[in-house]
Amino acid sequence: MSEQQFRYIVRLFGQDVDGTMKAPYGLAMVKGIGYNTARAILMKLNIDKDKRLGELTDHELKKVEEMLASKRIEALPTWMFNRRKDLETGRDLHYVTSELVFLVRNDIEREKKTKSWRGVRHSLGLKVRGQRTRTTGRTGTTIGVKRSKAAQPQGGGQQSQQKK
Template sequence: MSEQQFRYIVRLFGQDVDGSMKVPYALAMVKGIGYNTARGILLKIGIDKDKRLGELSDSELKKIEESFSDKSAKLIPAWMYNRRKDFDSGLDLHLVTSDLIFYVRNDIEREKKIRSWRGVRHIYGLKVRGQRTRTTGRAGTTVGVKRGRGAQPGAAPSSTPAPSSQSTTQTKK
């Protein structure tokens, strides 16, 4: 019986993942899979959550990848999917890696094209989800509040002489 070597880097969903991490945390490094989704999949497949990713066999890795095949994770309930009621197909999908990036980019472009509120906010590079913009989200260098000269800490008093109290009016003769 041959012992499989520990792999420090594992190719999973088309990207390299650290093999020294525990399996749920390593799966969470893949875009579109969170910790809870990873735990749910591992529970249904029957893989120990305390194992390291580098310890898994090729067949176990293949089971993990197949569980997310054809844009659906059939082993987890539909409420855990990351794309419910897709705009084009109306199906519940669970997308990972480049598929997720592609769909999100298409959603943003569609909103820009129809000039929705969110689309306009994306066009101008402003916050989209209702956050405040008065003090945060400023581009470029930090802009502070302008104050008067005397109110600034460390400002030296001005060196101009104060007006004298002597009157400059002419006296009558």
């Protein structure tokens, strides 16, 4: 019986994750997987949630990757998926890493092309989800109030006269 060594860095979905973190928190470091989704996946696969990510065997890590690679996690409720009613397939799917980034970017470009309200807000660089813009979300250099000459302190003029 071979004892598996503890791994301080675990390779998941093409990225390095800290092996000293507990399994749900380590899985949550992957883009597209949150803490609750990670816990649900671990419960479905009967993996102890209190284990460190570096303590998981290669077989357990492979099961996690296979489950998420299928993009359809059977045990999860539909509200936990990050891509519900996909436009192309019409199914509820769950994407991770670069696939998720690519699809979100395509969604934004599609909204810009159709000139929807959200697309216009995205193209102008404004807030999209109904937040206030009067005082927050300002970008660029700060513009202050310009003081008049009478309001400026007179200390600089006195010092120059004393030096003469």
